[in-house]
Amino acid sequence: MRLKDKIAVITGGGSGIGKSAAEMFAAEGAYVCILERDENSGKAVEENIRKNGGKARFLQLDIADRAQVFDVFGMIARESGRIDVLYNNASVFWGTKDTDLEQLDLDIFEQILRINLFGTAYCTKAALPLMKEKGGSIIMTASSCGVIGVPGCDSYTSSKGAVISLTRSLAVEYGPYGIRTNCIAPAAIHTPMIYESDLNKATFDEQKFLTSGTPLRRWGTAEDIARIALFLASDDASYMNGAIVVADGGITVS
């Protein structure tokens, strides 16, 4: 039990990597607060965890809604008194609307930044006072798009690069409180989110992408990333702070 009696908050916990992490963290002994915009999926994950003997609670949240974020974290503060693990997992990739800067609708740019960057910052700001006393682990979610230049999704890349920068400054600022802030930079993970992106494009050649674009020649799974998050959440990573953990099947090395 790596997270016995830890209070873990996971944003976007209703599907994909977030769902997998919520179930895994609960199985490792954590009380999991599933923050999710979609009520049905959030409730389903909560039920599934409870059915398996774990402790979880679903709280509906759109992380881009500042007031709602502070309400929800206020509720967690009243009920649990602290947070040990904050996994900032929620983000969007709007492959059909996001594009290169010249063609990009700036309203789309602002919406994506508001979710991916602002939402992450809001949740972290709301969580920090609940973590400072005992310390804890904050896990951010960037992307290989935040590490290398990826064309055609400039809102997404901007938001993910900014999340990496925020990871680093938080690591310096809150390390002295025993709060470790690290970031996972995944790519090519087969979750519902990729259907909003490349797979929907008529020009996308999956076979070519996997054989020549991805050194390990397969899609990553939600579990692949959730287990890395578990590692970072636990004491296994007790001296890691400010690290960017790239998990992309080797895409960024080649």
Added chain:
Amino acid sequence: MGNFELNGKTAVVTGAGQGLGKAFARALAEAGAEVFVMARNIERLKKTAEELAAATGSRVYAQALDITSEESIEKACRSVVEKSGKIDILINNAALGRSDAELQNETLETWNQIMNTNLTGTFLMMKHVGKVMIEQGGGKIINLASMTGMVAVRNPSVGAYDVSKAGIACLTRIMAGAWSRYHITVNSISPGYYMTDINRAYVKDHPEFYEDSLKQIPLQKWGKEEDIGNIAVFLASSASDYMTGANIVTDGGYTVW
């Protein structure tokens, strides 16, 4: 739960007689792997193997190894394959430490010795264990780089060690790309300051160095030797299956700013 289990795996750890290498070997054995601990000093190594086997209940074998000798490396690899038939995990940890000299006073002999051991030794281990892994259809290689290969640390005696570690990180990335087609993942760990026996002795003699280092480390402490092993277990386990070419920095935040 089995998230980070290594049951049934065969692992090789170089430089395993003491320090971080021993911590890696212990953690792998605790996670269920059969471990071949390797180093030059066979007497100390035998004690380490006995100690770890007794503590963990896993099979731990001592194997003499000089990583500056290709012949010694080939012999060690053969010995593992004869006993276990495979090598699933390689931890390239053996290395010489930093020289005390500043670069302008460093001898060519010391420079070459450090590069030969640290960088060339890692290459040779990867070459020969790599052959075994390619043959068997995959494996996991974990190389020890260092934060001192990433930034100029405050200690002025800079030179071959740091360059050798940067070279190891580079070799890691390159081979991650090249060997992915053989299902071999290659990742590195870049530790910051850990309180090993050697470092404990150094800090005792240089308390001002220790105090100064804490100002640069947001977590305001040095890493504990017994806490680094789990990083190797993570990288050796299926939990890191989608990672290759990654450099896991564990330095309390030293290099972040």
